[in-house]
Amino acid sequence: MSSHYDVLGVAPNSTTSEIKRAYREKLLLTHPDKVGGELSTDLIQQIQLAYKVLSDETHRQEYDDELARGLQKQGFNINGEGLDIYSLEEFEFDEDAVLWHKMCCRCQAPEAIKLEESDLELGTDDGEGGLELVVQCNSCSLWIKVRYMEEADE
Ligand SMILES: [Zn+2]
Known part of the structure; x- marks a missing residue:
């Protein structure tokens, strides 16, 4: 279409x-x-x-x-070039909701950037042994790139 x-x-x-x-x-x-x-x-x-x-x-x-x-x-990973890169460690983890959230660096909206476990499964190889994916601010639509390591099962 x-x-x-x-x-x-x-x-x-x-x-x-x-x-x-x-x-x-x-x-x-x-x-x-x-x-x-x-x-x-x-x-x-x-x-x-x-x-x-x-x-x-x-x-x-x-x-x-x-x-x-x-x-x-559609699981389409937009071309992340030129996006700001953050580590998942910069996110806060909400144990009740089981999701990671972060204040948006552009519009400063709290918890505007969210990642769920199912999102992390869509990550692609970052070429440095980790994974990366792009995620969008719920408030101002800014895209950022998040890098993380594959989670070890506990
Ligand atoms: Zn924002």
Whole structure:
């Protein structure tokens, strides 16, 4: 399935004016004169929906979050390059909830970055004998990379 960004042919970090321009260009391309009289309503609807979401800051943020969550659910490890790296030892462990949490280093929201045991199972080799995974702040959507050692069973 194409994302709204794909539909408009813009990068996920495009500015609103770039999105506006792409929208106008796409609409022109779907004009009946250009496509030989056949009006592709399906495509036009997709373009309009994409523009509606991406041109509105709040909707776009929500959509970005959704995309990120979707990618996470598929076990997709986003390219962690350029992300701040933390050790799991910098997290606090909540024994009752059985999860690790940490204050976000950007928005300072307490316990905004959380890792559950099932998350840790998704880690990938960090090339230095440990594991790493990327995790997102629940509050400001910042991504960080967390490194840890595979847990020894007690
Ligand atoms: Zn944050």
